[in-house]
Structure formats: C-alpha cells, structure tokens
Amino acid sequence: MKYSRLFGRTIKDVPSDATIASHKFLIQAGFIRESVAGRYFFLPLGQKVMDKFVKIVEEEMAAIDAQKMLIPILQPIELWQETNRDNSGGYELMTVQDRRGAMFTPGGTGEEMFTDVVRKFQISYKDLPIHIYQFGYKFRDELRSKGGLMRTREFLMKDSYIFTENNEQFEIEYKRIVDAYVKIFKRVGLDVEVVPADNGYFGGEYCHEFIIESETGEGKYFVSEDGKYIAHEDIALFKREDVNPEDKVVEFEIFEQPDHVRTMDDNVEFYKLPASRFLKNVVYKNRITGKLIIATIRGDLQVNKNKLEHVLDMVGLLEDATDEDLASFGSKSGYVHSWGYKDYDHVMFVGDTSLRTVKNFIGGQKEETTDSRNVNYGRDFEHEITADIALAEDGFLSEDGSKLIGKKGIEVGNTFNLGYFYSDKMKGARFTDNNGKDEKYYMGSFGIGMARTIATAIEVHNDENGMIWPESIAPYTVSLISIAKSESDESYIKAQELYSSLTEKGIEVLWDDRIETRPGEKFADADLIGIPHRVIVSSRSLENGGFEYKKRSESDSKVISEAEVMELLR
C-alpha cells in the first residue's frame, strides 16, 4: 500500500477527551474514527488489524473443531421471553419493531439464537459435542461508553456456543476452549489471566473472565500472594477471622448515645473501637418486586451486591433503596435496625457470615438518642439467611490464609458454563441419547471482544511516540520510507523496486511514498502507526550501501543490503 493513496491519515491534534493510550493513538494514527458516542468507524488501517486478528481466532477455533457460521442481527424477542431474559436485568438490551409490529433485539449476545438453530435439527448423541460460533456485531445499550474501543455501544465479538451430552463431555470441551483462548491472546502479545468470575444474568454454573492486567482496566480481581487463589472481585472469597475471641459475652443492653454519633466514622471516633465492632445495615430494593433487603454486615466490611443477588436469586435486580423505601417500614437513613420490622412483609434480612466473628457488637437498634450494645448474633438476633455477602479487599486473607492482592485488568474474553440454564427453558432444546430418549443439552458460551482486545494490545504495547504492534496483528509488516525529491530520484526508484519485490513475496508493505513531505514528519507518522519493521531508502542510506533498517521497538538502526532485507523479513 502506498501511503499517499491510503484513506485515513494521521492527525496532529487529537480530541482532548481521549485519555488512554489506545484511544488516543488509534484516532491519531488513522485507525478508527468516532461516529457518535460509543460507535466507531474502522478505517482501512484499523480494518487490516481486525482482519488479521479474526484470522488468528479462526485458526485457533478450527484447531479445536469449532465451526464458523452466522446468525441474523435482529433476534425475535420471543426467544428472549422464552428464557425470561427480556427483562431479567438485561438492562442493555435494545429493541426494534418492524412495520408489522414484530419486536426484535439487535443481539447483545447469542445464546437464544444458537440454541434455537440447534433445535431446528434432529440431533443425536453421536453428533455431540457441537461447537459453533460467529463473528457478530453486538449491540449494548450502554449508559456510558468510554475509553475509545474499550467500552462501546456496538462491537464485533467472536461468540461460541457448545452443546454437549453431559457435564463430563462439557468439561473436556470447556478446557479445550480455555486453552485455545490463552493461545489466541498469546499470539497477539497478551499474557492473559484466567479468572473465575460472576456469571451475571447469563445463568449457569460458573464462568471465567480472561483478563489482561492493566491500569486502564475496569475489572478488579484478586490474586493470593502464594499464587494459589485467583478470583474476580464479584465473587472473591476471603477468610473472616474472629475479631475479639478473648472477650466474654455479656448482657445485651440499650443505652444513651449522643445524637452526633451517626456514621461509622463517628462510631470509631467516639468509642475508640475498630469499625469491626459495629453492626452495619445496607438496604437494597428488588426493582421488579419492590422487596426490600436489609443486608447486615460487620462494620469494617462492604456488602458485595453480586454475592447478595446470587444468594437471593435476584441477579441483576437489586438497586439501592431510596429514602422513601426506608420510610415505608418506618426507618430512615442511618437508623436502620438489624432486626425487627416483622409487621412489614416487604422487608427481609440477610446476614453476612462475618456476624459470627464478633462478640458484643455495638449498634443494630439505633434510635435518635439510644443504641444497643453487647449484641451477639445467634443470641440477640439471627437472620433466616446467613451467607457470604461481603466484598473482598486488598490485604484480606484468602481462605487458606494467603494475602490477597488486588489487581486491575481489562476483560478481553469470557467463558461460561451454562449448564442446563437454556435447555431447561427453551422447549425442544433436546437431543436423542443412546437409549432413544430425549435429553437436555449441557451448554456453554464463549466470547472474545475483538476490538477491545486490539485496544488492549495497544495499551500493553506503546511508547510516547505511538503504538508498537505485535507482528501478528500489525496492519502491515514493513514500513518503507523513501526520502526523495522526485519520483526520478534513485532513492525513490530503489524504494519502488524493494516495494515490488517484498509485495511479490507476500510481505505486506506500507510505503510512505510522499514526495513533498519532509523526513521528520514521515518518521513521526511511522512511529505513531507502529508497524514493527522500518526500512528507509535515501541518498544517505544508498551512499552507505543500501537500506537503513530499524525495528519499531528498538532505537538502533543499521544499513543493510536488499538481500539482507529480504532475508530479515522472510
């Protein structure tokens, strides 16, 4: 490709809202351009990268016997009603209606569609496992897109679905796919961590997120110091140690408390005791049923809403309670009790297991000027549900006692063990087993965010001058720069010859053939675009015996012959 003919040039000024490296450089170098918020054009250079990444994914998918296909973009809403996902927390689901009144969703994900296509066939156990996938545009009605390609409202995803006989067969397939994913990311220069995570409204048994550690990441996860435990923040387990095992359990009492003691900080300050000695209540509301949930937890811990939702089987349904909600059972912010409210059917309690680690809590029944102390869980109050509903934090201990280290990362892919979630709900999602009986599929779904992965590769591989593409997904292999005054200059002709012979060999070259552009600008552009190999042809290089060669990632250059160039890039 001659740079002079390329659509999508580099620009000097980049929109000031581009804060992260990948966003800034991809725009500046002419790989992408924003259409409206969260929707991007892929320009020719960006598309080249995408094409190469797609090819890598295809290769690795083929290697594990996955078959590529394509589903319609608009999915009938009836399918989503079948699995009850049309309103189960699928906040980002968009809908469109055609002239006949039929409702569709531009697919945010494809479980229903893929299950639907499979049930259109007579499937025998001999046909299993089935692994089918697509590269499909995903539409998510994100309230807020951000970070360039990191979080967009529509994006290309590789999504896979497997249909297996049973859990045993599933596990074998699952492992093959996890291994393939690790390989895929490795091939684009990314070391991925496979992190157990929350399966949200996808349902099913367990899932993993594929995370690249990065400061720009949105996802938080924990790794134990001994390296034996790793988990996403949403589900991370930790050890709750006894806070005051030496203390004697004493009698419950209600006592006067100055009314300036309101918050947890006030408590710590006033009583000169650690936050862990106090009771904390956090109130949530089920946004469908209106049920209010009071989560009771040790004062030093935070409630993990994801865990709570799973405990209550209200995935995606909880939101913060409002002042009106608190008033509905005669309470107010800062004065929610840890027990009682028996007259209110719409109120329920859930306790964290940490409640058992403290003797003689303070709190739990705060009125304007009184509170209670020496409160003991199990003696003075006890909830119907006691479960792990707490958020892990940096420095907490894993269950086997190793310190947890919090890390930030970018989620580039995920794998879900869906179990029978979809085959239970979708009528006819059955195969015939070896006894001739109908059986449900044991399913899984697997995704890779294509554009996000590309952006992540840049987050990991860049310097102050621009991007540094891994060779596997670089838009071109070689950046050829000719420094010439006219097309009849020797340097221009030599560049032309080299361009032809490299191209003939199938090596992709981006030749900066511009005559009127000064060398400095060409170098700056080449750095920005980040093609891994650079060859310069100029009168100076020719005097020195050939072509000046340099890697994008290195600062030293050397002059080599055409034969050596061909050898290096072969």
Add this chain to the structure above:
RNA sequence: CGGGGAGUAGUUCAAUUGGCUAGAAUGUACGCUUUGGGAGCGUGAGGUUGCAGGUUCGAGUCCUGUCUCCCCGACCA
C-alpha cells in the same frame, strides 16, 4: 439514572461589562523555498457560534426550553 463540565472552522482553542465584518494555531488548496525527527514565506477556501424561542437599538455572550458530547459515580460479558 444521580453529580459535575462543555457545545464557536476538519481539529485544538480565543472572543473583555452584551458592541465594529466572530479570530488564532493546526490541517487543507495553490505558489515559492526547503528535504534525516512534525521546517519557512505568501495567497486562498473553510462558520446558520448544537437547535428552538425570548429579552435588547444590538446576543457567541443574558433568560427559557430542548438536543448532543465529555468526566465521576451507579449500571455493565
């Protein structure tokens, strides 16, 4: 959806208490000069100041409404 900020040339930004023909840089077109790290000079094109009302002799500037975008949070394969 809550809090904050911003909409002026392709882009980045100016425009004083409401006051002259809305400016500059950069980019772009043309000409000259120049050719190893975003050079220099000159000439030109490029604007319904997001949109709709209102106040005023006069509105980019003040008021009302509305739309869009950005940041923080909430939400979130």
